[in-house]
Amino acid sequence: xxxxxxxxxxxxxxxxxxxxxxxxxxxxxxxxxxxxxxxxxxxxxxxxxxxxxxxxxxxxxxxxxxxxxxxxxxxxxxxxxxxxxxxxxxxxxxxxxxxxxxxxxxxxxxxxxxxxxxxxxxxxxxxxxxxxxxxxxxxxxxxxxxxxxxxxxxxxxxxxxxxxxxxxxxxxxxxxxxxxxxxxxxxxxxxxxxxxxxxxxxxxxxxxxxxxxxxxxxxxxxxxxxxxxxxxxxxxxxxxxxxxxxxxxxxxxxxxxxxxxxxxxxxxxxxxxxxxxxxxxxxxxxxxxxxxxxxxxxxxxxxxxxxxxxxxxxxxxxxxxxxxxxxxxxxxxxxxxxxxxxxxxxxxxxxxxxxxxxxxxxxxxxxxxxxxxxxxxxxxxxxxxxxxxxxxxxxxxxxxxxxxxxxxxxxxxxxxxxxxxxxxxxxxxxxxxxxxxxxxxxxxxxxxxxxxxxxxxxxxxxxxxxxxxxxxxxxxxxxxxxxxxxxxxxxxxxxxxxxxxxxxxxxxxxxxxxxxxxxxxxxxxxxxxxxxxxxxxxxxxxxxxxxxxxxxxxxxxxxxxxxxxxxxxxxxxxxxxxxxxxxxxxxxxxxxxxxxxxxxxxxxxxxxxxxxxxxxxxxxxxxxxxxxxxxxxxxxxxxxxxxxxxxxxxxxxxxxxxxxxxxxxxxxxxxxxxxxxxxxxxxxxxxxxxxxxxxxxxxxxxxxxxxxxxxxxxxxxxxxxxxxxxxxxxxxxxxxxxxxxxxxxxxxxxxxxxxxxxxxxxxxxxxxxxxxxxxxxxxxxxxxxxxxxxxxxxxxxxxxxxxxxxxxxxxxxxxxxxxxxxxxxxxxxxxxxxxxxxxxxxxxxxxxxxxxxxxxxxxxxxxxxxxxxxxxxxxxxxxxxxxxxxxxxxxxxxxxxxxx
Ligand code: BGC
Numbered sequence: 001x002x003x004x005x006x007x008x009x010x011x012x013x014x015x016x017x018x019x020x021x022x023x024x025x026x027x028x029x030x031x032x033x034x035x036x037x038x039x040x041x042x043x044x045x046x047x048x049x050x051x052x053x054x055x056x057x058x059x060x061x062x063x064x065x066x067x068x069x070x071x072x073x074x075x076x077x078x079x080x081x082x083x084x085x086x087x088x089x090x091x092x093x094x095x096x097x098x099x100x101x102x103x104x105x106x107x108x109x110x111x112x113x114x115x116x117x118x119x120x121x122x123x124x125x126x127x128x129x130x131x132x133x134x135x136x137x138x139x140x141x142x143x144x145x146x147x148x149x150x151x152x153x154x155x156x157x158x159x160x161x162x163x164x165x166x167x168x169x170x171x172x173x174x175x176x177x178x179x180x181x182x183x184x185x186x187x188x189x190x191x192x193x194x195x196x197x198x199x200x201x202x203x204x205x206x207x208x209x210x211x212x213x214x215x216x217x218x219x220x221x222x223x224x225x226x227x228x229x230x231x232x233x234x235x236x237x238x239x240x241x242x243x244x245x246x247x248x249x250x251x252x253x254x255x256x257x258x259x260x261x262x263x264x265x266x267x268x269x270x271x272x273x274x275x276x277x278x279x280x281x282x283x284x285x286x287x288x289x290x291x292x293x294x295x296x297x298x299x300x301x302x303x304x305x306x307x308x309x310x311x312x313x314x315x316x317x318x319x320x321x322x323x324x325x326x327x328x329x330x331x332x333x334x335x336x337x338x339x340x341x342x343x344x345x346x347x348x349x350x351x352x353x354x355x356x357x358x359x360x361x362x363x364x365x366x367x368x369x370x371x372x373x374x375x376x377x378x379x380x381x382x383x384x385x386x387x388x389x390x391x392x393x394x395x396x397x398x399x400x401x402x403x404x405x406x407x408x409x410x411x412x413x414x415x416x417x418x419x420x421x422x423x424x425x426x427x428x429x430x431x432x433x434x435x436x437x438x439x440x441x442x443x444x445x446x447x448x449x450x451x452x453x454x455x456x457x458x459x460x461x462x463x464x465x466x467x468x469x470x471x472x473x474x475x476x477x478x479x480x481x482x483x484x485x486x487x488x489x490x491x492x493x494x495x496x497x498x499x500x501x502x503x504x505x506x507x508x509x510x511x512x513x514x515x516x517x518x519x520x521x522x523x524x525x526x527x528x529x530x531x532x533x534x535x536x537x538x539x540x541x542x543x544x545x546x547x548x549x550x551x552x553x554x555x556x557x558x559x560x561x562x563x564x565x566x567x568x569x570x571x572x573x574x575x576x577x578x579x580x581x582x583x584x585x586x587x588x589x590x591x592x593x594x595x596x597x598x599x600x601x602x603x604x605x606x607x608x609x610x611x612x613x614x615x616x617x618x619x620x621x622x623x624x625x626x627x628x629x630x631x632x633x634x635x636x637x638x639x640x641x642x643x644x645x646x647x648x649x650x651x652x653x654x655x656x657x658x659x660x661x662x663x664x665x666x667x668x669x670x671x672x673x674x675x676x677x678x679x680x681x682x683x684x685x686x687x688x689x690x691x692x693x694x695x696x697x698x699x700x701x702x703x704x705x706x707x708x709x710x711x712x713x714x715x716x717x718x719x720x721x722x723x724x725x726x727x728x729x730x731x732x733x734x735x736x737x738x739x740x741x742x743x744x745x746x747x748x749x750x751x752x753x754x755x756x757x758x759x760x761x762x763x764x765x766x767x768x769x770x771x772x773x774x775x776x777x778x779x780x781x782x783x784x785x786x787x788x789x790x791x792x793x794x795x796x797x798x799x800x801x802x803x804x805x806x807x808x809x810x811x812x813x814x815x816x817x818x819x820x821x822x823x824x825x826x827x828x829x830x831x832x833x834x835x836x837x838x839x840x841x842x843x844x845x846x847x848x849x850x851x852x853x854x855x856x857x858x859x860x861x862x863x864x865x866x867x868x869x870x871x872x873x874x875x876x877x878x879x880x881x882x883x884x885x886x887x888x889x890x891x892x893x894x895x896x897x898x899x900x
Contacts, residue, residue, distance in 0.1 A: 022051040022058075022112050022843065024121035028820070029106070031503045031556070032324065033442075037129040037172070037208025039320035041098055044090040044560070047108050047121065048822045049843040054864065055886030056843045060084045060111040065095055065104055069123060077104065082111070088844050089557055089796055089820045100131040101170060101251055112843075129208060129320035130172060136318065138249040138263035140176070140311040143226070143270035151227040151275040151410070154246060154308060156268045157298050159219050165255040169215050171222075172251070174206035174318055177244040178229030178410040182296035183214040183222055191325035192437055193410070196471045197230040197484075198319075198508070199515035199528045200240045205321040211250070222262070223296025224248065227278040227410030230528075235280045235482060237530045245311050247318070269305035271295070275409055281391035281480045283373075284408035288400035289365075323439065323508040326471050328355070330436040334429045337420075340382045345420045347432055352416040352749040352772055354467030354477040355437035356395070358407040360430075361423070365401035369422040370394060373415035375478060375771040379761025383419045386766035390480040412437055414467060414478025414772050416748065438466045441500035442818070447783055450812040454731070454783075456743045461777035462499050464750040468774050469496070472509055472528065476752065476770035483526040484509065487541035487591060488775045491712045493548050495780035497555035498790075498817060506552050507561050513545055514568035521575025525591075537579070538590045539616035540709040545572040546623040550630070556820065557796020562630050573627050573643065576620050583646075583653045585616040593671045595753055596707030597737055608705030611667040614658045615709060618675040621650040625679075654681050663689035670697050671710030677721065678713040691721035703737055704730050704754075712778035719786050719805065727786070728807035731779065739779055750777040788815020788826045793848060802826050802839050803850035803880075821845045822887075830896065834860075838891040851881040853894045864890030 026048030027033070030040050045063060049056070062082050068074030078095020088110070098104070107121045130136060143152035160166070171188060173181055174195045181188040188209045195205040226244045230236055250262035273292050277285040294300045334347040347357075352375050361369060373393040378384040385393070393413045397406040418434075420427065447458045467477045473492070475485040489509070496502045509527060516529040523542035525535045536542060549565040552558050579588060590612040598607035628643035654676075658666045663686045665672040673694035676682050682690055694717065698704070706714050718727035734740045737754035745757050752773035755764050763769055785791045789804030797819040804813065804826055814827035822842030829836045841847045853859055859881060862870050873883045 020051060020053040020114060021116050022049050022056060022110060022118040024048065024108060024110070024118055025050045026822070027108070027121060027124035029124060029126040030322070031501070031507075031558070034125050036127045036210060037320050038126055038322065039129040039131055041131070042092045043126060044092050045106060045108065046089045046091070046820045047110075048820065049088060049110060049118070050822060051112065051116075051843050051887065053114055053116075054888035055113075057113045057886065058086050058088050058110045058844045059113050061088065061091070061108055063091065063106060063108045065093065065106040067102060067104060069105055071105055071107065086844060089798075090560065098128050098131065100128050100135055103127040127208065129206070133315040133318055136172070136247065136249055136315040137261060138247050139265050140245045140247045140313040141264045141266070141268055141308040142243045142245045142311050143308060144306040146272045149272045149276055150232075151225065151273070151278050152244065152270055153223060153225055153273040153292065153295055154268050154270045155221060155223045155295060155300070155302060155305070156262070157219055157221045158262045160215065160217060160252065161254070161260060162217065164258070166212060166215060167253050167255045168210070169212045169250060169252045171209040171211045171248060172206055173209070173224075173246065173248040174204050175226060175244070175246040176200070176204070176241050176313075177226045177231045179246055180225045180409060181209070181222065181248070182224070183211050184216065184220055185294065185297040186214055188214070190327055192328070193229060193326045193471055196321060196323070196325070197528055199512040200231055200317075202317060202515040203319050203512065204317045206318050207321055207325070215252070219298040221296055221298040221300065222248070222250065225273070225275065225409065227275065229280065229410050233279045234282070234480070235530065239530045243311070245313060247315065266308060266310050268308045269302045270308050271302070271305040278408070278410040280411050280482065281393070283392055283394045283396070283411050283413065285396045286406060286408070287398040288404060289398060291400065323471070323504045324441055325439070326437060327440040328435045328437050329466070332434040332436070334432050337426060337429060340377070341380055342382045344383045345423070345426060346383055347418045347420060347429070349416055349418070349434045350748070351463065352414070352467070353434060353436045353463065354412055354414045354470065354772070355435040356408050356412055357418055357432055357434045358405060359397070359427070359432055360403065360405050361399060361427070362403050363399040363401065363424065365399065367399040367422060367424070369397040369399065369406070369420070372419040372421070373413040373478075374417045374419070375415060376757065377417060378763070383417060384763075387763065387769040387771070388479045389767055391478065393478060412470065412477070414476065436466060437470070439469045439471055439505055441469065441502055441505055443499065444501050444818040445498040445784065446814070446816040447498075447780070447788060448814050449787065449810050451808070451810055453734070453740050453743045454810070457739055458780065458783065460743065460747055460749050461495065461774065461780045463748060464772055464774035464777050465492075465496050465499055467749065467772050469500070469502070469505065473505075476773050478772060479770060483530065484528060485526050485541070486513070486523070486544035487525065487538070487594065487708055488773070490540070490544040490547040491708055491778045492774045493551040494555065495778050497551065498780060498784045503552060503556045503558055506548055507558070507564070510549055510561065510565050514565060517545070517568055517571060520578070521571035523572050535589055537575075537588050539585070539612070539619040541591060542572065543619045543623050545569055546626040550626045553795050554792055555796070557794070557798060559633065562633060566630060566634060569623075569627050569630060570639070573624050573646075576623065577646070580620070583650050584613070584657060585620045586613040588616070590616055593707035593709045596671060596710070597701070597703075597705035597754065608669045608671065609667065610669045610671040610710070611658070614665065614667055614672055615675060617650065617654045617658065618679045618681055621647055621654065621681060622679040624650055651681050655683065659686065664693065665690070668693065668697065669705065670694055670714060671706045673697070674706060674710045674714045674717050677717045687721070691717070691723065694718070695723055695726055698726055698730070703733060703735070705737070708775045711776055712781065715779065715782040715786065719782070724786075724805055724807055727782070732808040739776065747771065750774050784815050784817065787813045789850070790815050790817050790824050790826050797821055797824060798845055800824055800841065800845055800847040801850070802841075802847050804828050804837065804852065806830060806835065806852060833896050835894040835896050836891065837894070838889070840889050841885055841887045843887040845887060847885050849883045849885055849890075850878070851883070851892055851894055853881045854879050856881055858895045858897060859892055860895055861893035862890065864888050
């Protein structure tokens with residue numbers, strides 16, 4: 001009894017300490033959670049700290065890394081010892097040289113500024129890939145030619161040394177084309193479209209799978225399906241090789257320390273099979289009569305199969321995967337299945353999504369099911385596919401009879417509606433399920449307001465991101481493009497980084513950008529580059545070379561991206577210097593302010609055409625400025641001086657060439673003023689004039705007129721220049737052109753055009769009218785930064801600005817962002833004469849919090865602050881009460897005298 005009492009006393013005495021003890025609640029290795037197979041020799045560690053206390057910062061950390069779960073007992077390969085530092089993001093591994101194909105465990109503990117120490121974190125791990133391509137040993141193999149069939153099946157059986165216990169088994173695999181791998185009849189992993197899309201002539205990713213559980217004593221079998229995918233299908237436009245190929249290597253480690261390898265070589269066999277044709281644009285033809293029972297199981301008789309060809313391909317192009325793979329996500333049931341006026345049987349999934357439909361049927365042998373996909377119905381309610389251009393988006397299944405399930409391989413569709421043909425009876429809704437399939441990126445953002453249309457807009461932005469972040473950032477997921485258009489990606493990069501953790505996704509894509517960059521520095525307009533040089537160099541497209549790395553640095557504080565991209569960034573700007581006429585970029589090919597507001601029969605000249613050289617000059621200066629800033633961050637002073645000087649010169653040329661003495665730009669358009677202001681192209685005294693002219697243009701039109709290049713910045717510029725009310729007017733407008741017009745028309749994704757569907761239900765230009773194009777979704781960046789008010793003041797949110805801006809008809813807005821430091825939250829509400837703000841600031845960061853009150857007297861209530869703390873912390877800046885706060889949850893109630 002006495003012991004129990006003593007124990008209780010200890011617990012009671014310790015509990016306040018325990019409560020304030022910081023804890024490690026999230027861990028990343030090279031921005032990924034427990035990655036299997038990374039080739040970095042210095043992976044970087046990031047950890048998230050949580051504490052119930054306020055104003056908590058890390059003052060020191062200690063990391064240990066080892067090859068066994070008990071790191072200390074198993075001889076650590078690195079012990080950082082206690083390092084006095086407030087850095088908890090991207091800490092480089094500093095131990096002994098890493099071995100290939102090895103699992104490393106790591107953990108961390110930290111000390112905080114309140115005198116508390118965390119416990120050692122849970123174990124996190126990563127596993128090295130092959131580290132060097134010499135380790136592959138396997139050969140690239142291809143199927144023998146199979147006429148008219150563009151997919152194939154490969155197999156091999158192998159016996160494991162008897163009586164030894166397997167401690168681990170890994171499959172390392174890559175392909176020219178897409179693969180699906182099977183061991184003993186089971187599909188390996190849950191990834192799709194592997195090995196992903198890269199600049200195949202330079203880099204092909206490989207994946208690593210843990211297959212320990214799938215192996216058995218005795219004879220085992222491995223089967224691999226191959227399809228054309230991005231490598232050889234229509235989408236590749238013949239830029240890569242002419243034959244499908246695969247390379248695979250199974251590494252089996254036994255308890256006694258011995259190892260065994262199973263490799264692709266000339267002993268494999270190949271055959272055709274049920275997938276007869278597969279193409280990203282066109283879909284699949286599957287003949288279940290050709291199914292091969294047990295083909296990937298041991299004991300299957302493959303005597304009738306052909307041999308394989310060993311290809312003379314190098315392993316030099318192989319790289320470990322760095323970005324999260326594509327996986328299945330949401331499952332949607334049809335909202336309804338109905339007959340259109342033209343008599344088609346159509347299932348409506350209620351959401352424009354990207355993936356495919358899995359169908360269950362009970363059909364007769366030889367019955368053929370055809371599933372065609374469309375994003376919209378026409379104004380009469382009929383199935384509409386003209387906007388898909390040359391992409392068939394159609395899966396055809398030939399039935400064997402009895403109950404069967406079908407879903408396609410190596411292809412996907414962009415759709416809300418599916419036309420069903422060949423079904424004996426109208427199928428019940430339960431027989432169809434649509435899977436959304438996209439890169440498995442951690443969802444990091446939430447944004448919600450009191451206005452359902454704005455909420456729908458946010459959902460549309462997120463769905464647009466899901467559907468177009470399928471291993472590469474694409475323009476659209478449905479018609480015969482689906483390419484990594486650089487202009488779209490740079491416009492949307494910052495918004496995407498709020499919604500999901502896109503750090504590794506873009507790190508991968510940027511390496512492909514650098515790989516596909518031409519030796520003279522010119523940057524293709526699609527990455528991976530399947531279009532060739534003719535369109536390269538376009539302003540605002542090729543500038544993705546600088547804008548995207550910089551966006552990633554802003555969002556994640558990831559210096560490595562800057563280091564890795566630096567040469568490419570410089571090369572692009574040097575190229576611009578070379579091709580310009582004494583720094584005037586009045587030449588070259590440009591898409592311009594793509595899809596700006598324009599009229600068909602424009603006799604009065606109201607189309608908002610912005611001079612392409614003016615645009616190009618702005619992006620030129622911006623890119624040079626980014627290179628200058630990057631040079632500074634990387635400690636390259638010589639480059640910093642050169643590129644910052646260069647930026648100034650480019651701006652001077654802009655001023656001489658494009659600005660009248662009265663401050664009018666040669667193109668008196670919204671995009672011209674927006675770019676000039678956002679990229680800081682004008683001397684100070686001209687800024688106000690430019691902002692006034694911008695506002696005048698908006699008032700004259702009564703709406704936005706910008707295209708892909710001006711749209712991401714217009715509301716930022718209006719807010720910064722003192723016109724937040726106009727920014728809100730643009731956002732809340734419901735008629736064409738505006739962000740809410742598509743929402744009012746029932747959109748469930750972002751449209752390519754402001755008026756993809758006209759008010760009368762008819763379509764704009766069928767040949768270029770995607771209903772899932774994220775570029776205009778770039779407004780999301782403003783919604784998070786300005787409405788919710790969450791902005792990084794230092795890269796990666798080490799220092800945050802929380803500056804919410806109420807406006808429009810909004811009575812409430814809430815933004816959340818999961819950063820590498822933890823969750824940032826900013827949520828405000830207006831009730832009668834009170835404005836209430838609740839915020840959350842993560843441990844190890846600081847936030848400048850701007851309250852929408854011009855004087856401290858208007859702040860009626862605070863929570864989370866010590867008594868008297870508010871008055872000592874507050875200062876007035878920018879006409880607002882500002883506080884510098886450390887971590888914690890705080891709330892404020894403000895008397896609304898004026899909304900500021
Ligand atoms: C794509 C765009 C792309 C553009 C270039 C289009 O076909 O869909 O989004 O940026 O071409 O202007």
